[in-house]
Structures are given as C-alpha cells and as structure tokens.
Amino acid sequence: MNLFQAINNSLDLALSSDPTAIIFGEDVAFGGVFRCTVGLQEKHGKSRVFNTPLCEQGIAGFGIGAATAGATAIAEIQFADYILPAFDQICNEAAKYRYRSGGLYDCGSLTIRAPCSAVGHGALYHSQSPEAFFAHCPGLKVVVPRGPIKAKGLLLSCIRDKNPCLFFEPKILYRSAVEQVPVKEYTMPLSKADILVEGDDITLVGWGTQVHVLREVCQLAKDQLNVSCELIDLVTILPWDKETIAQSVKKTGRLLIAHEAPLTSGFGAEIAASIQHDCFLNLEAPIERVTGFDTPFPHMFEPFYMPDKWRCFEAVKKLVNY
Amino acid sequence: MLPIRLACYGLRSVAANCKRINIGALSQITRKFSSDERPQFPGSRSQWTEKLEFIRPDLYDGIPVYRVMDRKGKVIDPSQDPQLSQEMVIKMYKCMTQLNTMDRILYESQRQGRISFYMTNYGEEGTHIGSAAALDPKDLIFGQYREAGTLMWRGFTLDQFMNQCYGNMEDGGKGKQMPVHYGSKDLNFVTISSPLGTQMPQAVGAAYSYKRAQNGLCVMCYFGEGTSSEGDAHAALNFSATLDCPVIFFCRNNGYAISTPSKEQYRGDGIAGRGPAYGMLTIRVDGNDVFAVYNATAKARQVALNEMRPVLIEAMTYRIGHHSTSDDSTAYRSVDEVRYWDERDHPISRLRNYMLSKGWWGDVQEKEWKENCKRQVMTAFARAEKKLKPNWKEIFTDVYHEMPSHITEQLKQMEEHVQKYAEHYPLKNFSKD
Numbered sequence: 001m002n003l004f005q006a007i008n009n010s011l012d013l014a015l016s017s018d019p020t021a022i023i024f025g026e027d028v029a030f031g032g033v034f035r036c037t038v039g040l041q042e043k044h045g046k047s048r049v050f051n052t053p054l055c056e057q058g059i060a061g062f063g064i065g066a067a068t069a070g071a072t073a074i075a076e077i078q079f080a081d082y083i084l085p086a087f088d089q090i091c092n093e094a095a096k097y098r099y100r101s102g103g104l105y106d107c108g109s110l111t112i113r114a115p116c117s118a119v120g121h122g123a124l125y126h127s128q129s130p131e132a133f134f135a136h137c138p139g140l141k142v143v144v145p146r147g148p149i150k151a152k153g154l155l156l157s158c159i160r161d162k163n164p165c166l167f168f169e170p171k172i173l174y175r176s177a178v179e180q181v182p183v184k185e186y187t188m189p190l191s192k193a194d195i196l197v198e199g200d201d202i203t204l205v206g207w208g209t210q211v212h213v214l215r216e217v218c219q220l221a222k223d224q225l226n227v228s229c230e231l232i233d234l235v236t237i238l239p240w241d242k243e244t245i246a247q248s249v250k251k252t253g254r255l256l257i258a259h260e261a262p263l264t265s266g267f268g269a270e271i272a273a274s275i276q277h278d279c280f281l282n283l284e285a286p287i288e289r290v291t292g293f294d295t296p297f298p299h300m301f302e303p304f305y306m307p308d309k310w311r312c313f314e315a316v317k318k319l320v321n322y
Numbered sequence: 323m324l325p326i327r328l329a330c331y332g333l334r335s336v337a338a339n340c341k342r343i344n345i346g347a348l349s350q351i352t353r354k355f356s357s358d359e360r361p362q363f364p365g366s367r368s369q370w371t372e373k374l375e376f377i378r379p380d381l382y383d384g385i386p387v388y389r390v391m392d393r394k395g396k397v398i399d400p401s402q403d404p405q406l407s408q409e410m411v412i413k414m415y416k417c418m419t420q421l422n423t424m425d426r427i428l429y430e431s432q433r434q435g436r437i438s439f440y441m442t443n444y445g446e447e448g449t450h451i452g453s454a455a456a457l458d459p460k461d462l463i464f465g466q467y468r469e470a471g472t473l474m475w476r477g478f479t480l481d482q483f484m485n486q487c488y489g490n491m492e493d494g495g496k497g498k499q500m501p502v503h504y505g506s507k508d509l510n511f512v513t514i515s516s517p518l519g520t521q522m523p524q525a526v527g528a529a530y531s532y533k534r535a536q537n538g539l540c541v542m543c544y545f546g547e548g549t550s551s552e553g554d555a556h557a558a559l560n561f562s563a564t565l566d567c568p569v570i571f572f573c574r575n576n577g578y579a580i581s582t583p584s585k586e587q588y589r590g591d592g593i594a595g596r597g598p599a600y601g602m603l604t605i606r607v608d609g610n611d612v613f614a615v616y617n618a619t620a621k622a623r624q625v626a627l628n629e630m631r632p633v634l635i636e637a638m639t640y641r642i643g644h645h646s647t648s649d650d651s652t653a654y655r656s657v658d659e660v661r662y663w664d665e666r667d668h669p670i671s672r673l674r675n676y677m678l679s680k681g682w683w684g685d686v687q688e689k690e691w692k693e694n695c696k697r698q699v700m701t702a703f704a705r706a707e708k709k710l711k712p713n714w715k716e717i718f719t720d721v722y723h724e725m726p727s728h729i730t731e732q733l734k735q736m737e738e739h740v741q742k743y744a745e746h747y748p749l750k751n752f753s754k755d
Contacts, residue, residue: 020531020534020535022530022534047534048534050565052561052564052565053557053560053561053564055556055557055560055561057523057553057554057557058523058526058554058557058558058560058561060523061520061522061523061524061526061527061554061557061558062523062524062526062527062530062557062561062565063527064523064524064527065464065523065524065525065526065527065528065529065530065531065541066527066528066530066531067527068512068524068527068528069462069527069528069529069531069532069535069541070531070535071527071530071531071534073527085553088517088520088554089520089523089554092515092517092520093515093517093520093524096515097513098720098721098722098723099498099719099720099721100495100498100499100503100513100515101494101495101498101505101512101513102493102494102495102496102497102498102505102513102720103496103719103720104494104495104505104506104507104513105505105507105512105513106723108723138721138729139721139722141722161723162723162724163722163723191726239722239726239727239728240728242727242728243727
C-alpha cells in the first residue's frame with residue numbers, strides 16, 4: 001500500500017469499528033484531492049462521510065462540537081497551509097476544552113488530518129509544515145508519520161486517543177512511499193520516537209519526509225566519513241519523546257535536527273533547548289539544526305530551500321570534526 | 323410529460339426511456355431543454371430579467387418584531403398567549419428576579435475586590451428565561467457569556483454560581499477560568515469560553531451528532547449581535563443549513579457590543595436579515611417579552627427537530643448594565659437612554675404586570691420574595707467567600723486526558739520550589755488536597 005491507501009484503510013477501519021465516527025471536510029465525499037477518502041462515502045454512507053462548505057474555521061469548530069456531543073470526529077483540512085483560519089478553534093478551543101471546564105467537557109474524540117510539507121512544486125501555500133505553531137499549544141497532540149505502515153497505526157491511535165490530535169501527512173509520500181502494510185487493524189503508540197538506525201557517533205533527528213533524507217545521510221556518512229549515525233524518527237511532535245533523544249545523545253555526544261519548516265522557532269529549537277539542558281555535559285559539539293530558511297517557501301528555488309542530504313551531510317561533517 | 327431534469331440527460335436517453343411518448347410531446351421536451359425559460363446555472367434558482375436593477379436594501383422595512391404583550395405587559399392578541407400555568411409563570415418571574423438580585427450582589431462584590439470580574443444580565447432576563455423554559459432540559463446549550471438565566475432556570479444553584487465566581491475548591495471548573503465562565507455537565511450547558519463566536523460552529527457540530535444519534539434533542543446556541551460579525555458566525559449559519567442540523571441560533575441583539583452600537587456593527591437588517599440568505603427559517607422577536615421569546619423558541623424547537631433544520635431567532639433587547647465590571651458605559655451612552663429601558667420596557671416589570679392582571683401576584687408576595695431572595699443570595703455569597711481555593715497543583719491537571727511526563731516534570735519542579743519558598747506563596751488560601 002502507498003501512504004494514501006494506508007490512510008484510507010485506517011479511516012475505513014475507524015468507521016467500521018466505531019458507529020459514531022464521521023469524516024468531513026472539503027471534497028472528501030468523492031474521495032478527496034489526495035484520494036485518502038476514496039470509497040468511504042459509498043461504503044459508510046452520506047451521513048458519515050460528507051462535504052462541508054469551504055471554511056476551515058467552520059470545519060474545525062464543527063468537529064469540536066461533534067466530538068463534544070459524542071461523535072468520533074475526523075476532520076480533513078485540504079492542505080496544512082490552510083489550517084491557519086482554524087487556529088483559533090484548534091488552539092483557543094479544542095486544546096483548552098478539557099482544562100477550562102475542569103474536565104466537565106472535552107473534545108478528545110476529534111482528529112484533524114492535513115497534507116503537509118514539500119511536494120516539489122508547491123511553493124508558499126502547498127508546501128508548509130506548520131507543526132511548530134501547534135507544538136506551542138498545550139492540550140493538543142501533533143503527529144507526523146514517515147510512511148504507510150506508521151501512518152495506518154498512528155492515525156488509528158490518534159482517532160482513538162482521548163485528546164484532540166493533529167495528523168500531518170507528508171503529501172509527497174502519498175504515492176511515492178510504498179510498504180507492505182499489514183491488512184489487519186493495529187495501532188502504534190504516540191509520543192514514542194523510533195530509533196531506525198543505531199549508531200555511536202552522532203544522533204540525527206527528523207520526522208515525516210525528512211526521515212528518508214536523513215537515512216541517505218546516514219549512508220553517506222558511513223561511506224565517506226566512516227561515521228556511525230543513529231537515526232531517530234521523532235514521530236510525535238507533541239508530547240515529544242525527550243527521553244529517547246536524550247538517551248541517544250548521551251551515547252553519541254552529538255545532535256543534528258533537520259526539518260523543512262523555517263529555522264527560527266521551528267520545532268528543532270525546542271529539541272535543541274531541551275537537549276542542551278538535559279545533556280549539557282555529554283555534548284561534544286553544539287546542537288546543529290538544518291532546516292528551511294527563514295523565508296516563505298519559494299517555488300522555483302525549492303531545491304535550494306530544502307534541508308537536503310548535502311546540507312545535512314555537511315553539518316554531520318562539521319559536528320564530528322568540531 | 324417528463325420532468326425537465328430528465329430532459330437534461332440528453333435526447334437519446336430521453337427517447338430510450340419513454341417509448342410511449344409521441345412526437346408532439348418529444349418536441350415539447352426539446353423546446354424546454356433548449357429554451358431559456360429559466361437560468362440553468364447549478365448555483366442559482368430564479369428567473370431571468372432584462373432590467374438592470376440593483377436591490378436597494380435601504381428601501382425595505384426590516385423583518386417585523388414578534389410580540390405577545392405590549393410594553394406594559396398586556397397581551398395584545400389573546401391567541402398568542404401561551405397560557406402557561408400560574409406555577410410556571412411565577413417560576414419564570416422568580417428566576418428573573420433572583421438573577422437580577424444575584425447580579426447586583428456579585429457586581430458589588432467585584433467593586434469591593436472580593437471577586438476579580440463580573441458581568442450582569444440587566445435587561446436581558448427575558449431572553450434567558452423565555453427561551454430556556456421552552457427547551458428540553460437535555461437540549462445542549464452553547465452560550466456566549468450573558469446567558470446565566472438559562473443556567474439558573476435549569477437549576478444551577480446560587481452556590482454553584484458563586485463558587486465559580488470565587489474560583490473556590492467547589493467550583494466545577496476547578497478555578498481555571500474568570501468569573502461568569504460557567505459550565506455544567508448535568509444541566510447540559512457547555513462551559514463558557516471568552517473568544518466570541520467560537521461556540522457557534524461547535525453548536526452545529528453538536529447538533530449534527532445529535533441528529534445522527536437520533537436522540538430527539540436539539541442544540542441551542544446563544545450569541546450577541548456583535549459576535550454575529552465574527553467569521554465563526556457565518557461559518558456556523560452556513561454549515562447548519564447545508565448539513566441540516568437541528569440547532570436554534572438565538573441572537574441577543576442588545577444594541578451594544580461593549581461601546582459599539584449596533585449601527586456600527588452592521589449595515590443590513592440586523593441578524594434576522596441574514597437568515598434567509600443562508601436558507602434558514604428566521605424570526606425576529608421582542609426579547610423583553612418573555613412570552614414572545616417562549617413561543618418563538620418552542621416553535622423553533624419543534625421545526626428544528628421535526629424537519630431537521632436550523633432556525634434563527636433574533637431577540638431584540640437592551641443591555642441595561644455595563645458590558646462588565648471593566649466598563650463604564652456612561653462614557654458612550656446617556657443615562658437617559660438607559661433609564662428609558664429600565665423604566666419603560668423591562669422584561670421583569672412586563673411579566674409582573676401580567677401576573678398582577680391575572681391576580682397571581684401582589685405587593686405582599688413581592689415584598690416577601692424580595693427579602694427571601696436577597697437573603698438566599700447573601701448567605702450563598704458568604705458561604706462561597708469562606709471556602710478555600712483549589713489545591714494549586716490543579717494548574718497541571720486536565721491539560722490532557724492523562725498527564726504526560728513533561729507536565730509531571732514541571733509539576734515536580736514547582737513542588738520543590740514552593741516547598742523552598744513557601745512563605746512567598748499564598749498557600750493558606752489554597753486547599754491542601
């Protein structure tokens with residue numbers, strides 16, 4: 001299965017196992033602009049899989065209300081770039097629902113999915129990775145899968161999680177990431193980072209598409225520098241698995257974080273600040289971040305904007321030679 | 323004769339589907355399909371015109387205001403009197419007056435520094451009690467912040483109101499929010515939040531859930547005329563209509579959004595003027611007429627549930643009090659204007675006159691109730707003031723369903739700090755458990 005098929009499968013299982021589950025958003029009825037909801041309206045009915053008017057703040061607000069009143073609400077925002085009108089509903093409302101009501105009300109059964117990240121030609125408004133905005137909002141969970149197998153399990157976990165969850169799906173992986181995805185129903189734990197490659201010299205941390213870039217960097221480093229990299233997929237941005245990263249950095253003494261989102265206040269900043277605090281005496285070099293630049297996401301210049309394997313490789317070189 | 327819709331599929335299928343149709347009929351169908359009798363655009367549903375004419379909204383009179391009683395409380399058309407029982411009407415009266423009394427005491431308590439903030443409901447008691455009385459107690463209410471009477475009607479006690487305002491350890495909200503941000507699960511009143519209008523699309527989603535659950539309940543969504551300018555209001559009205567949700571939108575048009583008068587809030591025919599544009603059943607009522615509010619809400623509920631569609635009620639009223647304890651409305655409106663509404667068109671006096679005319683109330687009962695009511699409010703007030711605040715560690719609870727490790731870490735750090743610097747923190751005011 002590719003990524004959109006895995007997500008489709010996960011949504012199908014969610015609807016089949018939970019009669020209160022509903023999926024809604026722009027264009028989800030015919031299958032969605034990325035085909036994640038293909039066949040679902042046909043199978044589960046128009047009252048459960050339906051289009052909403054074109055209004056992200058409405059989609060988010062509607063989802064919160066539906067969740068509060070007992071439904072498992074799965075909202076789709078067409079592109080993560082367009083989630084910003086829903087920011088008030090997501091951060092001022094969904095995230096705070098349980099806290100401000102003293103636990104009387106909550107919208108834990110709300111999940112919002114959105115395609116994110118670079119796709120090659122998306123430019124300013126079809127390439128964004130907004131995870132950092134939401135990481136700053138206590139009460140939310142933010143998850144970014146790296147491929148079909150993780151996506152199916154993580155999405156089901158988010159849907160069943162008793163907290164409002166944001167699930168950002170790297171759109172470039174929708175068709176290109178293909179894996180042998182188990183057909184059965186399964187979930188995967190949130191807030192647990194995955195160590196994908198074990199190593200001794202340097203820790204590399206990323207999420208989503210960037211994990212695949214860093215995998216190539218591991219190989220380059222091994223071949224050209226004889227450096228052994230430990231590759232970690234963070235998986236969940238909020239709450240994030242600090243322990244796994246810290247443990248790794250205590251072993252390697254070096255940390256490189258890479259993400260597509262811009263440098264300043266990108267989520268790498270949070271990881272860097274926390275890890276330098278917890279692992280100060282273990283560090284052999286400053287923590288390095290290789291990220292998108294502090295500019296909007298450009299169209300023609302995407303190959304220069306991205307935190308590609310050469311920029312990451314160069315950073316690895318710098319760190320091991322510090 | 324075939325319907326026009328079938329004709330759109332193409333002449334070949336038409337012919338295939340109706341072997342029995344004669345040539346004459348077929349040519350008539352052809353004519354309908356190719357004629358421009360009506361516009362065929364998917365997005366519209368009207369007729370053609372060859373006149374270049376703009377709609378002039380300023381030339382139309384606004385949607386009329388439905389009322390049952392005149393300003394003095396006399397029923398105008400007896401067929402509109404809901405004929406509520408004496409018991410019910412007295413309950414309504416007592417609820418409105420108790421709300422008024424509680425407002426006076428709590429407003430004063432803020433002036434004296436006992437609570438941090440308060441918002442009164444003066445002048446709008448009719449909108450609360452009239453509408454709440456027409457709902458099922460299990461209908462879910464999403465409010466804005468000036469609907470305390472609906473909670474009071476449902477049975478929220480004076481203690482519960484005061485505990486929330488004092489943010490003490492008995493507050494259902496665990497001291498997390500400013501005063502008047504009430505919430506009650508038992509009474510189906512969703513906890514108030516400060517951002518305006520956010521409750522509106524939420525009410526729509528909740529109504530959709532209720533529709534799917536087939537539980538025979540509707541959702542009631544209150545908001546002010548100022549809030550109706552928020553984007554969320556537009557989103558909510560549009561979604562509710564397109565998704566066929568059993569939700570009643572109740573707009574309290576009280577003439578002011580803090581200092582902004584309604585003529586600076588909108589240029590069209592208020593909020594009711596927008597309902598038809600969304601394809602929604604709409605009515606405008608006299609919000610200071612408890613029976614008009616009651617009748618409209620009862621009917622709206624019936625329609626919402628029987629036809630699975632939203633209804634918009636715009637209740638015209640007047641905000642007699644300041645916006646809140648942080649506001650002095652003499653800065654932007656005349657005392658005379660306020661006095662007019664207080665003395666000449668008040669929901670409580672109008673209902674009282676109705677009760678007097680029925681022989682259900684008199685000076686003796688009024689005096690007795692006034693004293694009784696004040697005493698109850700004062701004793702609840704004294705009780706609430708004495709209670710401790712919740713344990714300060716509640717800061718860290720309910721952020722998530724379960725407490726994640728990073729929050730536990732912060733809690734532990736603060737525990738150590740408070741232990742070390744105990745004398746610098748107001749611990750004696752907070753509960754130990």
